[in-house]
Amino acid sequence: MTVSSTPQNNTPTNLSLSGLLCYCRSGYEANLAQELDAICALHQIFGFAKVLPNTGFVYFAFYSPETTDRINEAVRFDDLIFARQLIGVFAHIPDLDRSNRLTQIHAVCTTLLPEGFRAQTAVVESADTEDGKELAKFCRKFSVPFRQHLRAQDWLIQRKTKQALVGVTLHAFFEHGSSIHLGISLPNNRSAHENGIYRLKFPSDAPSRSTLKLEEAIHTFIPKSEHQYYFNDDVNAVDLGACPGGWTYQLVQRGVHVEAIDNGAMDDALMKTGRVDYFAADGFKYQPQYGSVNWLVCDMIEQPDRVAQLMTDWLVNGWAHHAIFNLKLPMKQRYVAMCQAKASITTQLTSANIKFTWQAKHLYHNRDEVTVCILRTS
Ligand SMILES: C[S@@+](CC[C@H](N)C(=O)[O-])C[C@H]1O[C@@H](n2cnc3c(N)ncnc32)[C@H](O)[C@@H]1O
Numbered sequence: 001m002t003v004s005s006t007p008q009n010n011t012p013t014n015l016s017l018s019g020l021l022c023y024c025r026s027g028y029e030a031n032l033a034q035e036l037d038a039i040c041a042l043h044q045i046f047g048f049a050k051v052l053p054n055t056g057f058v059y060f061a062f063y064s065p066e067t068t069d070r071i072n073e074a075v076r077f078d079d080l081i082f083a084r085q086l087i088g089v090f091a092h093i094p095d096l097d098r099s100n101r102l103t104q105i106h107a108v109c110t111t112l113l114p115e116g117f118r119a120q121t122a123v124v125e126s127a128d129t130e131d132g133k134e135l136a137k138f139c140r141k142f143s144v145p146f147r148q149h150l151r152a153q154d155w156l157i158q159r160k161t162k163q164a165l166v167g168v169t170l171h172a173f174f175e176h177g178s179s180i181h182l183g184i185s186l187p188n189n190r191s192a193h194e195n196g197i198y199r200l201k202f203p204s205d206a207p208s209r210s211t212l213k214l215e216e217a218i219h220t221f222i223p224k225s226e227h228q229y230y231f232n233d234d235v236n237a238v239d240l241g242a243c244p245g246g247w248t249y250q251l252v253q254r255g256v257h258v259e260a261i262d263n264g265a266m267d268d269a270l271m272k273t274g275r276v277d278y279f280a281a282d283g284f285k286y287q288p289q290y291g292s293v294n295w296l297v298c299d300m301i302e303q304p305d306r307v308a309q310l311m312t313d314w315l316v317n318g319w320a321h322h323a324i325f326n327l328k329l330p331m332k333q334r335y336v337a338m339c340q341a342k343a344s345i346t347t348q349l350t351s352a353n354i355k356f357t358w359q360a361k362h363l364y365h366n367r368d369e370v371t372v373c374i375l376r377t378s
Helices: 029-042 066-074 100-111 131-150 213-223 224-230 246-255 303-318 335-350
Strands: 017-025 049-051 055-068 085-092 120-125 169-176 179-187 236-240 258-263 276-279 295-296 319-330 355-359 369-376
Touching: 017 029, 017 066, 017 179, 029 049, 029 055, 029 066, 029 335, 055 066, 066 085, 066 319, 066 369, 085 100, 100 131, 100 179, 120 131, 131 169, 213 246, 213 319, 213 355, 213 369, 236 246, 246 295, 295 303, 303 335, 303 369, 319 335, 335 355, 335 369
Parallel strands: 120 169, 236 258, 236 295, 258 276, 295 319
Antiparallel strands: 017 055, 017 085, 049 055, 085 179, 169 179, 319 369, 355 369
């Protein structure tokens, strides 16, 4: 068997797909399904989303097969708010023989993988739910014979990689022990993390666990190569609803000077860094004390339309250049609330001749909230 050094460039990826598989936080299946319905309808991809409450995933079944190329063009992972992962499914085996799973998987792959297909990585996954913990253990064990089998068939590259997902990746998603979805994800249109989960270590000196939300947001929305440009010693920010300081901590760690606004108390150690000015004020009335700032961040627990309007006002008034904020969504119709917020902000920023990019994600560290990042473009 030969191992090419750049096999992902050559491997055929235009498979015939029977549906789309997306992971999400348990309890968010209906929101994700609504979103997939809307995006697929927009691109005339006909099918229906199968929703099973609290399963942590949604399967959108196509009425007739679609190609990876068409789906990859129409459905973009970065556009999906509630999806943690995006996989094009080429086979669903609902009745896997538990005593000999690999035989059926082999037969399906032989029939459906195109000639010369070779994935760069392969993962065995299950939903991130309380009930799914045992299944997750099984998946970890099963991944060893699964990968060995793929390598033996030349469907997977021999080389070991540090990252879980590199290049074209083959996914085996177990719904339960005898139901599996087989699919592929492409590097430019998915989460780079196994199970779509961005695991971060909690910094022991951070004032609150909320710090992980902003850290994940920065990694998710801003390419690593641009971190230094967006966050450095010359950058300043306002943090609305800052206490006890988890978000301010992330900014200060990156050299940013922060005006922290809240009526609560800020973390002492953070105040001693000399990079934080604290103002006990109402975030809805506060105006920047030292002129406009590079960043507005906001984690206040408030109605999403009020926060959306506040962010818009800051950007339109030129008080802040970019913004990262949470829209708290305790209601059921979260997708609808997000569409309304996006429409309102987009209309007003466009009228003010502001060019910007909009990104929104229900991050792994979020609860009932979605994080939005608005970057002004020149
Ligand atoms: C979820 S906590 C923020 C946690 C913070 N991001 C962190 O990482 O530590 C929400 C904060 O918003 C503040 N808050 C809520 N409404 C506010 C308002 N109108 N003006 C200023 N702060 C407000 C609360 O006092 C609370 O500290």
